Amino acid sequence: MSDEGWRQERGTLAATLGPPLFWLVVFFLVPLAVVWAYSFGQNAGLTDIRISGTFANYARALEPLYLGILAKSIGMAGLTTLICLIVGFPVALAITFADDRAKTWLLLLVMLPFWTNLLIRTYALIAVLRTEGYVNWTLEFLWNRLGSIWSLEPFVPLDLLHNNAAVLFGLVYVHLPFMILPLYAALDRLDRSLIEASLDLGAGHFRTMMQIVVPIALPGILSGILITFIPALGAYLTPDLLGGPDSQMIANVIERQFKRANDWPFGAALSFLLLYLTFILIALQAMLQRRQAQ
Amino acid sequence: MQFEKSRNRRSVLAGLGVAAIGLSFTTAGCSEKSGDGGGDANKLNFYNWDTYIGETTLADFAKASGVQVNMSLFATNDEMFAKLKAGNPGFDVVVPSNEFVERMAKADMLLPLDHSKIPNMKNIAPEFLNPDYDPGRKYSMPYTWLVIGIGYRKSKVAATPDSWKWVYDSDLYKGRIAMMSEAADLIRLGARYLGKSLVGLQQADIDQVRDMLIRQKPNVKTFHEDNGQDLLLSGDVDIVMEYNGDIAQVMQEDPDLDFVIPKEGGLINSDTLVIPKGAPRVENAHKFINFLLDAEVGKHISETILYPTPNAAAKALMPASYRDNPVVFPSGPGMDASEYGRFEGPETQAAFEEAITKMRAA
Numbered sequence A: 001m002s003d004e005g006w007r008q009e010r011g012t013l014a015a016t017l018g019p020p021l022f023w024l025v026v027f028f029l030v031p032l033a034v035v036w037a038y039s040f041g042q043n044a045g046l047t048d049i050r051i052s053g054t055f056a057n058y059a060r061a062l063e064p065l066y067l068g069i070l071a072k073s074i075g076m077a078g079l080t081t082l083i084c085l086i087v088g089f090p091v092a093l094a095i096t097f098a099d100d101r102a103k104t105w106l107l108l109l110v111m112l113p114f115w116t117n118l119l120i121r122t123y124a125l126i127a128v129l130r131t132e133g134y135v136n137w138t139l140e141f142l143w144n145r146l147g148s149i150w151s152l153e154p155f156v157p158l159d160l161l162h163n164n165a166a167v168l169f170g171l172v173y174v175h176l177p178f179m180i181l182p183l184y185a186a187l188d189r190l191d192r193s194l195i196e197a198s199l200d201l202g203a204g205h206f207r208t209m210m211q212i213v214v215p216i217a218l219p220g221i222l223s224g225i226l227i228t229f230i231p232a233l234g235a236y237l238t239p240d241l242l243g244g245p246d247s248q249m250i251a252n253v254i255e256r257q258f259k260r261a262n263d264w265p266f267g268a269a270l271s272f273l274l275l276y277l278t279f280i281l282i283a284l285q286a287m288l289q290r291r292q293a294q
Numbered sequence B: 001m002q003f004e005k006s007r008n009r010r011s012v013l014a015g016l017g018v019a020a021i022g023l024s025f026t027t028a029g030c031s032e033k034s035g036d037g038g039g040d041a042n043k044l045n046f047y048n049w050d051t052y053i054g055e056t057t058l059a060d061f062a063k064a065s066g067v068q069v070n071m072s073l074f075a076t077n078d079e080m081f082a083k084l085k086a087g088n089p090g091f092d093v094v095v096p097s098n099e100f101v102e103r104m105a106k107a108d109m110l111l112p113l114d115h116s117k118i119p120n121m122k123n124i125a126p127e128f129l130n131p132d133y134d135p136g137r138k139y140s141m142p143y144t145w146l147v148i149g150i151g152y153r154k155s156k157v158a159a160t161p162d163s164w165k166w167v168y169d170s171d172l173y174k175g176r177i178a179m180m181s182e183a184a185d186l187i188r189l190g191a192r193y194l195g196k197s198l199v200g201l202q203q204a205d206i207d208q209v210r211d212m213l214i215r216q217k218p219n220v221k222t223f224h225e226d227n228g229q230d231l232l233l234s235g236d237v238d239i240v241m242e243y244n245g246d247i248a249q250v251m252q253e254d255p256d257l258d259f260v261i262p263k264e265g266g267l268i269n270s271d272t273l274v275i276p277k278g279a280p281r282v283e284n285a286h287k288f289i290n291f292l293l294d295a296e297v298g299k300h301i302s303e304t305i306l307y308p309t310p311n312a313a314a315k316a317l318m319p320a321s322y323r324d325n326p327v328v329f330p331s332g333p334g335m336d337a338s339e340y341g342r343f344e345g346p347e348t349q350a351a352f353e354e355a356i357t358k359m360r361a362a
Helices: A003-038 A056-061 A064-097 A100-115 A118-129 A134-147 A164-188 A192-200 A205-233 A237-242 A250-258 A264-293 B002-015 B057-065 B077-085 B098-106 B119-123 B183-193 B203-219 B228-233 B244-251 B282-292 B295-305 B312-317 B346-361
Strands: A041-044 A048-051 B043-049 B068-074 B140-153 B177-180 B220-224 B239-243 B257-260 B267-274
Touching: A003 A048, A003 A264, A041 A056, A041 A264, A056 A264, A064 A100, A064 A164, A064 A205, A064 A250, A064 A264, A064 B346, A100 A164, A118 A134, A118 A164, A118 A237, A164 A205, A164 A237, A192 A205, A205 A264, A237 A250, A250 A264, A250 B346, B043 B282, B057 B068, B057 B282, B057 B295, B068 B077, B077 B098, B098 B267, B119 B282, B119 B295, B119 B312, B140 B228, B140 B244, B140 B282, B177 B183, B177 B228, B183 B203, B183 B267, B183 B346, B203 B220, B203 B346, B220 B228, B228 B239, B228 B244, B239 B244, B244 B257, B282 B295, B295 B312
Parallel strands: B043 B068, B177 B220, B177 B239
Antiparallel strands: A041 A048, B140 B239, B140 B257, B140 B267
């Protein structure tokens, strides 16, 4: 290739790569670096932060109190991811096998919730789950209908809101699309003839699923797990609004450091602890994928 | 005294160019350029809470003075503080609560008010003229006040819950209690129940309240984000720690609700009008504050927002249903025992936060 062509191509490359790169550096990497610097600082007066290179914030973040909260958050996020996987896999599979027209509509339905703000969706869940919400209202109606046939105790509304189960439900509801979409992307590329071959050769449906579909879709499953788990780990709105007295997660603690506690250095250290954890997970995923490729 | 001390310390730091090693992310240069009038003399930037002004107040001010007010909104004091902390982005009048007035004064973020330009100060009730958080009203004019007490559903309580005991230290209303999630309020009112003052709490007091809250936690339905009135109205809880103004609003929808200030005393808050350092139009800011303190204007604001007003002249113009409302203007032993909260420095605030984090994780 001539020198001219190469130069032209370099221009094209710069033009396409430039704006996003600029965006990434100015609005993501630089602010992130500032927060990273904060995590080695300390409050000096009410408005200033002095970057003194101290590790005190990390030492405090590693105290049993905060590690315990982190462990609980990992548990909640892990459970959320597991439920999303169990619920999301059949849904993704069903979308894959639907005809083209239905496929478009089904995918649209999965993505539709993203068009509504998270806060509004969470408040809608409150209206559904609260003591005098839609679920209890329906149950009471049915109970009273039955009560007119048999004599029943008066209806006692279920405690559906303000507990850890409500938080889990809210997290699954919010994060399910994050699981379904990568699963669908992986399953859609699947060579159908492999499934037919497996069934022809006498394997049952379940065995075909576990030995053919799952191994082939594994990269999609892994990325689905990752992009569900990471935002679930950082959720703070859901535990705040749907949770009860025991539902504090690590992101709630971080939020309070930046707002009420006005302790940005400690908040920054906690955030970066979470970020380091995320890096480890991504590295783990990459390793698993490479091993699978070999 | 305290103001002077901390201001001196800050100015020493500033004089040394923030002595310490490394970086500092303040924009000190920005906050120095306060001047009168400025370029666009008939404008004003007002930073206020949502639904916290009369329907036509801003238009009336434009008519009366020719100054166009541009209002921005914030949802919490923390949000407002965070925005102004890195240097005033151009606000002329801001509405912080009393504890943040103290905090911002300590951080040297406020301009002293020129009382000669605010003749309507005479309308303010005398008990609001010399509060501990701003002696002599050097930096702030009172706009509204409010007090934390207990909102409850009359048909679901055994008797008027006129003690913090029913929220902090009893299983009588198990699973039907909602408390505030705000750490400082939670700890200080718990201390109040234990017979201590809201001000000057020591670590031992904080630990004592924390342990009481850990014991009480199984009886608590939730720690709410200042939406206690909704939880009460929807029947999710029957007894809730909340501000009087919020309960007064839902009482209009449901006559079964009521509000009481526990006999140990509640926590009084006051929202105020201040001029932040770096305000580009100080002259207009004084004019606007004076306008808001006018009797008729104050009356119109109170009619819209229904919060208790410290403006005696405006209150006198209001109908009896507002003036004599026992929830909007509570009285009795609980009110007499109530105190203003104070900002006691970042260390105390951090101790409150850590105690609550520990309690929530326990």
